[in-house]
Amino acid sequence: MPYEMLSPALILLIAAALIGLVKGHARTAVILIAPLITLWAIWQVPDGVQGTVKFLSYHVEPVEGSPLRRLFATVFAIMVFVGGLYAFRIARWYELAAAYAYAAGAIGVCFAGDLITLFLYWELMALFSTIVVWCGGTPGARTAGIRYAIMHLMGGVILKVGIEGVVIGTGSIQIQAMLATDFSTWMILIGILINAAAPPVSAWLSDAYPESSATGSVFLSAFTTKTAVLALILLFPGEPVLIGLGLFMVMYGIIYALLENDVRRILAYSIVNQVGFMVVAVGIGTEMALNGATAHAFAHIVYKALLFMSAGVVIYRTGKNKCIELGGLFRTMPITATCGIIGALAISSFPLTSGFTTKSMISQAAVDSNLMWVYLGLTAASAGVFLHAGIKFPWFVFFQKDSGLRPKDAPWNMGLAMAIFAGLCILLGVFPELLYGLLPYAVDYEPYTAGKVLFYLQLLLFSGLAFFVLLPLMKRTMTISLDTDWLWRRLAFSILKIIENGFSSLNAVIERQRIRSQHFLHGIAVRYLGQPHTADSKERGIFARSWRVGSTALWIAILLSAYVLLYYL
Incomplete structure (x- = not known):
């Protein structure tokens, strides 16, 4: 097989194996260098199909390049590098190996040129992400991992049924745009939406991610839902049902995040909310909308990982994960608090952060398509995002009433990882053209107009005011939110x-x-047949007694006569 047909994902698969084989500085070198080699390999993949392999009667295309595929693969590789830097000093080797194999599956999906290859890498992600959940090492992590595996195996079966139906119906395994118009295409769409954490099958995300380790949740936040977004862009651009479903995801994530007490469950529900923006954009289906979905997926991976890193440091240093157990940590954790605030501002679309330059593209796409009700829904959702992630997370963790905890700040490697992503959030907010130039379609959009900036500042200002006015209602108790x-x-x-x-x-x-x-x-x-306990024959059953010869003969004659009569009747 020519080397051009080898997916960059194989580099991370080899690295995952090496992580378990080597130790010490050699393992650290593998963890940090392999993602950089993978990133280099990603940008060596040219556009188009790089060759085919005959499998049964099909022509499998292991690698296909395009600007869209390269951009998703690029942010995945960056995520692996920064995640490895964040985790390598405290994560166990088998968790890191599983995380790298999980990331390899995501990059494999990015370059998959056909449905068979996509499905194989899709299941690779499901397998190793389950192991990452189990590496949480607690009884809760083990049971959540089982539920996670069941849900994703079910999703894989549904996806496989849809792929088989499409292949039988069309004779092609090519990845191409389609609409959900029959059973097979609906099965493919449902299988993808399960990975996208679309309600009512989204609870696996908020169930499993908070149960993983402080480092494992960082990797989990990046790959599964975003590969689903990529699959939707490739297979279902312009699917109308995605608009309504995406808006429901947006509101659903906000409501549950506002109710939550666990800091990582807040961020997990926020993933559902943010993916909802991308699903809406895919449903709109215009070039502006697809650019917005792609750019927002890139930005979301960065700032969401940053938020999970900040929460992970807090959990690592304090051993606590409930909002009511935390507070006042900014005094001894200034680096973690600062990076967490930058991530919170980015997810809230604050001007000069990456969230502003990407999420506003989706709103603009709704306006351009005359979908005013969608625009108003996204605007309301933006205010809700600032409530649950932009203010609630940093306020309750770092600034509310002093909990008395005085933990150390992040270890140097965790601090450096957070600083890299915090800097990237600001870089893409100040210089959005760095990201816009990598998008799949030509960009004709200016985010920094006076009207947009003023509008978002007013929106965020009044959202913040509402939070502090309603702060007594925002305080959480030791309750459990029932999900689907x-x-x-x-x-x-x-x-x-x-x-x-x-x-x-x-x-x-x-x-x-x-x-x-x-x-x-x-x-x-x-x-009738009983035997006596004594020699007295009167205690015998009717048919166990001694009968006289005459009586016996009479009964035999009667029975024979009855038999002959019945025979002739």
């Missing part, structure tokens, strides 16, 4: 318990009837 996973974790269990109790009751009734029948048959047997 309750349907299969509790309701389904209760239904099965009722069925089990019903079968137990039925079994008890059958057992009682069996005992009664047994006693009845025993009584008949004793009455």
Whole structure:
């Protein structure tokens, strides 16, 4: 096979194997150098299909390049490097190996030129991301990992059914734009949306990510949902159902994030919210919208990982993850607090941050398409984002009433990783053309107009005012927010318990009837065939007694006559 047909993902797969084979400084070198080599390899992939491999009767295309694919692969490689830098001193080797193999699956999806290759890398992600969840090392992580695996295996089966249907119907395994118009295309769309954490099958994200380790959640935040966004852009641009679904995701994530007490669950629900913006953009389907979805996915990976890094340092240093247990940490954790605030401003689309220059493209695409109701929904959602992620997360973790905790700030490698992503958030906000020049379509958009800047500043100002006015209502307690996973974790269990109790009751009734029948048959047997306990023949059953010869002959004659009569009838 020519080297051009080898996916850059293979570099990370080799690195994942080496992480388990080498130790010490050699392992550190593999962790930090492999992503950089992968990034170099990504930019060596030219546009177009790089060759085919015959598999059964199909022509598989392992590598296909395009600006869209390279951009997603680029941010994934950057994520692996910064995530490795963040984690290498405290993460266990098998967690890092699983995380690198997980990232390899994501980059493999980026360059997959056909549905078969895409599916194989898709399942590779599901396998190794489950291991990353399990590396949390707690009973909660083990059970959450099992639920995570079940959900993603189900999603993989649904996706595979759809792919098989499309292949049978069209005879092609090519990745090409389609609409959800029949059973097969709907199955593909549903399989992708499961990975995108679209409600009502989104609870796996907020269930599993907070149960992983402080370093594992950083990797988990980046790959699964964003590869789903890439798949939607490649396969379902302009699918109308995605607009409504995306808006629902946006509002759903905001509501649950506002209710949450666990700092990483707040950020997990925020992922659902932010992916909702991208899903809306894919549904709009114009060049501006797809550029917005792509740019926002890039920016989201950076600032969301930064927020998870900030939360991870807090958990690593304090061992606590509840808002009511934290507060006042800015005194001894200024670096972590500053980076967390920058990430919070970026996710809130504050001017001069990456979120402003990317999310506003999606709103502009809605305006250009005369979708005013979509624009108004996204605007309201932007205010909600500032409430739950822009203010709530940093306020309750770093600035609310002093918790008395005085932990150390981040270790040097964690601090450096956060600083890199914080700098990138600001760089892409100040110089958006650095990102715009990499987008799949030509960009004719100016984010920094007086009207846009003033509008977003007013929006964020009044959102902040609303937060502090309603602060007594924002304070959390030790409660649990019921999500749709309750349907299969509790309701389904209760239904099965009722069925089990019903079968137990039925079994008890059958057992009682069996005992009664047994006693009845025993009584008949004793009455007619019973043997005496003494020599007295009067105690024998009717057919066990000694009968006189005449009586016996009479009964034999009667029975024979009855048999002959029945025979001739």
